[in-house]
Amino acid sequence: MLMNVEEISFNYGTTEILRNVKFDLNEPNLTCIIGPNGVGKTTLARCVNRLLRPKCGKVMLSGVDTKDMTLRELAIHMGYVPNVSGDTFPMSVVDTVLMGRHPRGGWTPSDRDLQIVEDTIKIMGLEEYAMRDFNELSAGQHQKVMIARGLAQEPEVLILDEPTSNLDVRHQIEVMELLRELSREKKILVLMVCHDLNITARYADRIIMMSDGGVFSDGTAKEVMTEENIMKVYGVRTKVIEVEGRPHVILLSTVIK
Amino acid sequence: MESEVETEVKPKTALQVNYRKSIVKKLLFITFCLVVVIIVAGYSATIGSYYISVEDVYGIIWHRITGMGSVDPTAYYIVTELRLPRIAGAIVCGFGLAVCGAAMQSMMKNPLADPYTMGISSGAGLGAALAIILGFELWAGAGIVVNAFIFAIIPAMVILVMSQVRRATPTMMILCGISLMYVFGAITSLLMLIATPDDLSAVYTWSVGTMSKVSWDNLPIMVAVVTAGSLYLQYLANQLNIMSIGDESAKCLGVNVERKRLVCLMVITLVAASIVSFTGIIGFVGLVCPHIVRMAIGSDNKFLIPGSAIFGSTMLIVADMIARTIVAPTILPVGVITACIGGPLFMYLILKSKKEVW
Numbered sequence: 001m002l003m004n005v006e007e008i009s010f011n012y013g014t015t016e017i018l019r020n021v022k023f024d025l026n027e028p029n030l031t032c033i034i035g036p037n038g039v040g041k042t043t044l045a046r047c048v049n050r051l052l053r054p055k056c057g058k059v060m061l062s063g064v065d066t067k068d069m070t071l072r073e074l075a076i077h078m079g080y081v082p083n084v085s086g087d088t089f090p091m092s093v094v095d096t097v098l099m100g101r102h103p104r105g106g107w108t109p110s111d112r113d114l115q116i117v118e119d120t121i122k123i124m125g126l127e128e129y130a131m132r133d134f135n136e137l138s139a140g141q142h143q144k145v146m147i148a149r150g151l152a153q154e155p156e157v158l159i160l161d162e163p164t165s166n167l168d169v170r171h172q173i174e175v176m177e178l179l180r181e182l183s184r185e186k187k188i189l190v191l192m193v194c195h196d197l198n199i200t201a202r203y204a205d206r207i208i209m210m211s212d213g214g215v216f217s218d219g220t221a222k223e224v225m226t227e228e229n230i231m232k233v234y235g236v237r238t239k240v241i242e243v244e245g246r247p248h249v250i251l252l253s254t255v256i257k
Numbered sequence: 258m259e260s261e262v263e264t265e266v267k268p269k270t271a272l273q274v275n276y277r278k279s280i281v282k283k284l285l286f287i288t289f290c291l292v293v294v295i296i297v298a299g300y301s302a303t304i305g306s307y308y309i310s311v312e313d314v315y316g317i318i319w320h321r322i323t324g325m326g327s328v329d330p331t332a333y334y335i336v337t338e339l340r341l342p343r344i345a346g347a348i349v350c351g352f353g354l355a356v357c358g359a360a361m362q363s364m365m366k367n368p369l370a371d372p373y374t375m376g377i378s379s380g381a382g383l384g385a386a387l388a389i390i391l392g393f394e395l396w397a398g399a400g401i402v403v404n405a406f407i408f409a410i411i412p413a414m415v416i417l418v419m420s421q422v423r424r425a426t427p428t429m430m431i432l433c434g435i436s437l438m439y440v441f442g443a444i445t446s447l448l449m450l451i452a453t454p455d456d457l458s459a460v461y462t463w464s465v466g467t468m469s470k471v472s473w474d475n476l477p478i479m480v481a482v483v484t485a486g487s488l489y490l491q492y493l494a495n496q497l498n499i500m501s502i503g504d505e506s507a508k509c510l511g512v513n514v515e516r517k518r519l520v521c522l523m524v525i526t527l528v529a530a531s532i533v534s535f536t537g538i539i540g541f542v543g544l545v546c547p548h549i550v551r552m553a554i555g556s557d558n559k560f561l562i563p564g565s566a567i568f569g570s571t572m573l574i575v576a577d578m579i580a581r582t583i584v585a586p587t588i589l590p591v592g593v594i595t596a597c598i599g600g601p602l603f604m605y606l607i608l609k610s611k612k613e614v615w
Binding site for chain 1: 270272273275276279362363366368492494495496498499501502503505506508509510511512513551555556557559
C-alpha cells in the first residue's frame with residue numbers, strides 16, 4: 001500500500017488552513033504529524049480521510065484517487081480513530097469494536113468478526129471491560145476502545161487524531177509501542193496526529209512537522225526534532241539531548257517574538 | 258471438565274459464547290412480548306357489552322383465517338367487524354410508531370426524538386383541521402386522511418429541499434422540524450378560532466387519536482406501509498447503530514450518514530404519516546417504547562427495532578383495552594391512556610433502572 005498526499009489545500013471560509021501539503025507514505029511504519037495548535041494537523045488528517053473535502057489536491061491510495069471510491073471502499077482501506085467520542089446510547093465495548101467490522105462485514109457478525117474483535121480487545125488490554133457499557137468507561141479507556149475499533153477494521157492505512165491525549169504515561173507508551181509494532185507486523189501505514197514532542201521523538205519512525213499550513217520539516221526524529229526547528233515552529237527555546245539514540249526535548253522558555 | 262473443552266477442535270472463546278448468549282436473551286424478551294400481544298389481543302376481543310369467551314374469540318379468528326369450524330354469526334360479526342379491526346389497528350399502529358421512534362432516536366443521536374419530531378403530527382393536525390373546518394380537501398372526497406397524510410410529509414420534504422443547500426445534520430433537521438411544528442400549530446389555532454363548536458370538537462377528537470376509525474378497508478394500507486418501512490429500517494439496523502455514534506465515526510466506517518439519514522427520514526415519515534392519518538395523533542408510544550426496550554435489551558438496533566415494535570404493539574393494545582373498558586360504554590381516546598399510564602410507568606422505570614441508559 002502506498003499513500004500519496006498531493007498538494008492539498010484547504011480553507012475554512014476565507015481563512016487558509018492548509019497550503020499545498022504534500023507527502024508520501026510508502027512504507028508501513030509509524031508517522032507522526034506534529035505542530036503547534038491551529039496549524040492544521042487535524043484538518044490535514046480529515047482531508048486525508050475525506051471527512052473534509054480539500055479545496056484542491058488529492059489523496060491517492062496505491063494509485064487510486066480516494067475521491068473515486070465509495071465511503072465503504074475507503075473504509076476498507078483506511079481506518080480513523082477520532083480524538084473524542086461523545087456519549088451515545090448504551091453499547092457494550094464488544095458492540096462498539098464490532099462496528100469496525102461494518103465495512104467488511106455482513107448483516108450479522110460472523111465468528112471470524114467476533115474473533116477479530118476479541119483479538120483487538122485483547123491487544124488493547126480491554127478484556128475485563130468487554131461486556132461493559134462504553135459510556136461507563138473512563139476517557140482513557142474510551143480512547144483505547146476507539147483504537148481497537150480502528151484496528152478491527154483491518155485497514156491498510158490507520159489515521160489517529162491524538163490517540164494518547166487522555167492516557168497516562170504508561171498507557172501512552174504502551175499505545176505508541178503497540179502502534180509501531182502493529183505497523184510493521186500487519187503492514188499498516190500509521191499516520192498519527194500528536195502533541196507530545198518527546199513521545200513523538202521517542203517512538204515515531206518518521207515525523208512530519210507542520211508550520212503555517214504547510215510541511216516545515218519531514219524526516220526521522222533526529223532530523224526533525226532539532227532545537228532550531230522547535231524554535232522556529234513553536235517559538236520555544238529548548239535543549240535537545242540524545243537518550244538511547246533518540247532525541248529528547250528539554251523545554252527551557254518561550255521566546256518573545 | 259476443562260480438558261473436554263480443550264479437546265474440541267475449535268472451542269468457542271468466552272467472548273463468542275457471551276456474545277451469542279446475550280443475543281439469546283434479547284430474542285427471549287422479544288418472544289415474550291410477542292406471546293403477550295397474542296394473549297392480550299385475544300382477551301381484548303372478549304371485552305365489550307356483548308360477552309364472548311376467549312375460546313370463542315380464537316375459534317372465530319381461526320374460522321376467519323381458515324374457514325374451518327362453525328361459529329355464532331352474531332359473535333362472528335362483533336368480533337371480526339367491530340373488535341378485531343380495532344385490535345389489529347392498535348397492533349399495527351404501536352408497531353409502526355415504536356419502530357419509527359427507535360430509528361429516529363438512533364439516527365438523530367437524540368433520546369428525545371420520536372416519530373413526530375419532524376412536525377409530522379402537527380402537519381397531520383393542520384391537514385385534518387383544514388378538512389374539518391374549511392372543508393378543504395386536497396383530494397376531493399377523501400376527507401381527512403389524504404389531507405393529514407400530505408401535510409404530515411411536508412416537513413420531510415422541506416428538509417429534503419433544505420439539505421440541498423445546507424448539510425442535513427441532526428440539529429438542523431430537528432430545529433427545522435420544530436419551527437415547522439410551530440407554524441402548523443399556529444395555523445391550526447387560527448383555524449380553530451373561526452371553527453364552529455362541532456368542528457372544534459371534531460378537530461380536538463382527531464388530535465388525541467383513536468382506534469375507532471380503523472377498519473378492514475384502511476388496515477391493508479397501514480399494514481403494507483408499516484411492514485415495508487419496518488423491514489427496510491431493520492435492514493439498515495447496523496447502519497443506524499453506526500449513525501448513533503456520530504457522523505465522523507460513521508463516515509469513516511463507510512456509512513454515507515447524510516444521505517442515509519435523509520432516506521431514513523423519508524421512510525419514517527411515510528410510516529408515521531400513514532398511521533397518523535388514519536388514527537390521529539397517538540403520542541408517547543414512539544418516544545417511550547424504544548427507551549423501555551433499551552433498558553431491557555440494550556441499544557443494538559438489530560434487536561431494538563423488532564423489540565420496540567412488539568413492545569409498542571403490546572403497549573397500544575393494552576392502552577386501547579383500558580380506553581374501551583375504564584368508563585364503558587364511553588370509549589376514551591387511546592392517546593390519553595398511553596400518556597396517563599405510560600408517563601408514570603416510564604418515570605418509575607427511570608428511577609428503578611440501575612444502569613445509566615442514555
